[in-house]
Amino acid sequence: MAPVIQPxxxxxxxxxxxxxxxxxxxxxxKPLVYLDNAATTQKPQSVIDAMVRSYAEDNANIHRGVHxxxxxxxxxxxxxxxxxxxxxNAAQSREIIFxxxxxxxxxxVAATYGRAxxxxxxxVLITEMEHHSNIVPWQLLCEEKGAHLRVLPxxxxxxxxxxxxxxxxxxxxxxxxxxxxxxxxxxxxxxKAIVEKAHKRGIPVLVDGAQAVAHIPVxxxxxxxxxxxxxxxxxxxxTGIGVLYGKAALLAAMPPYQSGGxxxxxxxxxxxxxxxxxxxFEAGTPNIAGAVGLGAAIDYLRALDLAAVGVYEHELLEYAxxxxxxxxxxxLVGTAAQKTSVLSFVMENVHPHDIGTILDQEGVAIRTxxxxxxxxxxxxxVPATARASLALYNxxxxxxxxxRALDKVREIxx
Amino acid sequence: xxxxxxYQEVILDHNKRPRNFRVPDPTNRRAEGYNPLCGDKxxxxxxxxxxxxxxxxxxxxxxAISKASASLMTDALKGxxxxxxxxxxxxxxxxxxxxxTEAESDALGKLAVLGGVREYxxxxxxxxxxxxxxxxxxQAERDVVSTx
Numbered sequence: 001m002a003p004v005i006q007p008x009x010x011x012x013x014x015x016x017x018x019x020x021x022x023x024x025x026x027x028x029x030k031p032l033v034y035l036d037n038a039a040t041t042q043k044p045q046s047v048i049d050a051m052v053r054s055y056a057e058d059n060a061n062i063h064r065g066v067h068x069x070x071x072x073x074x075x076x077x078x079x080x081x082x083x084x085x086x087x088x089n090a091a092q093s094r095e096i097i098f099x100x101x102x103x104x105x106x107x108x109v110a111a112t113y114g115r116a117x118x119x120x121x122x123x124v125l126i127t128e129m130e131h132h133s134n135i136v137p138w139q140l141l142c143e144e145k146g147a148h149l150r151v152l153p154x155x156x157x158x159x160x161x162x163x164x165x166x167x168x169x170x171x172x173x174x175x176x177x178x179x180x181x182x183x184x185x186x187x188x189x190x191x192k193a194i195v196e197k198a199h200k201r202g203i204p205v206l207v208d209g210a211q212a213v214a215h216i217p218v219x220x221x222x223x224x225x226x227x228x229x230x231x232x233x234x235x236x237x238x239t240g241i242g243v244l245y246g247k248a249a250l251l252a253a254m255p256p257y258q259s260g261g262x263x264x265x266x267x268x269x270x271x272x273x274x275x276x277x278x279x280x281f282e283a284g285t286p287n288i289a290g291a292v293g294l295g296a297a298i299d300y301l302r303a304l305d306l307a308a309v310g311v312y313e314h315e316l317l318e319y320a321x322x323x324x325x326x327x328x329x330x331x332l333v334g335t336a337a338q339k340t341s342v343l344s345f346v347m348e349n350v351h352p353h354d355i356g357t358i359l360d361q362e363g364v365a366i367r368t369x370x371x372x373x374x375x376x377x378x379x380x381x382v383p384a385t386a387r388a389s390l391a392l393y394n395x396x397x398x399x400x401x402x403x404r405a406l407d408k409v410r411e412i413x414x
Numbered sequence: 415x416x417x418x419x420x421y422q423e424v425i426l427d428h429n430k431r432p433r434n435f436r437v438p439d440p441t442n443r444r445a446e447g448y449n450p451l452c453g454d455k456x457x458x459x460x461x462x463x464x465x466x467x468x469x470x471x472x473x474x475x476x477x478a479i480s481k482a483s484a485s486l487m488t489d490a491l492k493g494x495x496x497x498x499x500x501x502x503x504x505x506x507x508x509x510x511x512x513x514x515t516e517a518e519s520d521a522l523g524k525l526a527v528l529g530g531v532r533e534y535x536x537x538x539x540x541x542x543x544x545x546x547x548x549x550x551x552x553q554a555e556r557d558v559v560s561t562x
Contacts, residue, residue: 351477353540361417369452377453383454383455
């Protein structure tokens with residue numbers, strides 16, 4: 001039976017922490033302070049249980065068997081699709097395509113919509129703060145087609161140069177791809193405004209929502225996004241499952257991505273007729289337990305008071321921003337007015353890697369390096385940053401532990 | 415493990431004041447090393463006469479471990495033959511990836527301070543970047559020579 005999750009009226013972080021078994025452990029003898037949530041989030045027990053149940057009780061292939069197990073597995077998988085649909089406020093469940101993650105979602109669009117619409121001398125517009133996964137698929141497409149990759153610049157604070165957008169949307173622009181929230185800077189981008197401007201010229205927009213969905217409410221219809229990509233594991237769900245949302249009319253007109261079983265409706269050796277949405281884009285046996293786990297993660301989030309979570313996370317980010325800014329020699333990289341959950345920083349005379357190793361010895365897990373945004377690092381004139389990224393289960397005490405660990409870094413390097 | 419064993423005084427000193435952090439003049443061999451995982455970049459310059467590394471230096475950006483390793487390496491190799499450099503490469507590689515032995519520490523001299531890295535698997539690449547780049551610099555020239 002599915003566990004009954006009692007809705008909380010306000011946000012109780014200690015209770016939420018109790019739902020994540022991994023948080024209750026010591027690293028190098030110190031309590032774990034997990035601040036690498038932009039890389040991946042931890043999973044609540046209800047997600048782990050749902051996946052175990054999927055294998056222990058409901059495991060069978062979907063869309064095939066007439067037997068009861070297959071029926072149950074199919075129902076669980078399709079129910080997960082509906083949960084994602086409601087979470088993103090998509091108009092229809094067939095607009096939800098299960099993929100491995102945001103990377104595959106973007107690759108899918110580049111390989112299908114992109115190949116069909118981008119031709120010689122056309123343009124694809126991205127931004128300077130994209131993750132490699134929203135750069136490289138478009139770069140490869142442009143190379144293949146003899147098209148041009150255009151890049152919308154950002155300010156020193158890490159905000160998109162919206163004043164330049166109109167000039168960069170041309171008659172040759174065939175698609176715009178932009179992240180909703182920057183994984184390296186935490187900037188929340190004005191995607192609704194970008195979509196509006198692009199649509200005025202009839203250009204579709206893909207939004208990379210990998211870093212957004214765990215932190216801000218997403219309504220794909222309100223955004224009017226044509227495509228929206230996300231990864232389950234950054235949303236308290238399992239790895240290996242993600243979502244491509246696409247408007248039904250666009251998806252229906254697109255050629256298939258991968259081919260094989262489940263994506264066909266009839267095959268002869270002369271010709272294959274492709275299946276309807278969403279199956280057309282889900283060749284082969286999918287990650288059934290992964291989809292079930294993602295559905296459980298969405299259930300978990302929806303049982304919380306998400307408005308209260310938003311307020312809590314915002315206050316925590318403000319607290320952390322103040323605390324880090326007060327550490328001597330620390331400079332924040334990414335200081336946009338609209339931000340969420342990410343604190344990238346550099347420390348005078350100390351390389352991020354050394355910070356990362358010393359923090360780890362104090363039980364504090366952060367990410368160091370270029371965060372798969374090398375062009376952005378170059379733009380910000382840093383070879384790498386240290387990045388603390390927050391989730392709803394982090395606390396002020398943990399921020400204090402981060403600051404104490406940074407004092408230790410200073411101690412060693414001074 | 416105590417962090418001080420990783421960040422020993424010698425390492426911190428070479429990080430703060432890297433030796434041979436320059437382009438030697440003259441120079442006749444070079445190679446660029448890059449660790450895509452962390453973005454560390456290094457260029458090693460050699461001036462080789464006959465079989466002997468007469469001078470060498472490095473440029474680039476990186477963490478304390480990679481900078482100190484490059485600095486210590488360049489100090490250790492000045493005046494050594496290419497064969498001796500090859501042998502030191504192997505000993506250094508062993509030092510940062512295998513359990514410690516006393517004989518080895520003696521043979522490596524100052525370089526032995528980097529042995530602490532073996533307790534931090536994610537950092538082994540930082541310590542060995544300069545050495546792999548050195549090998550490429552020595553190799554590159556040989557390739558050119560062999561095509562003549």
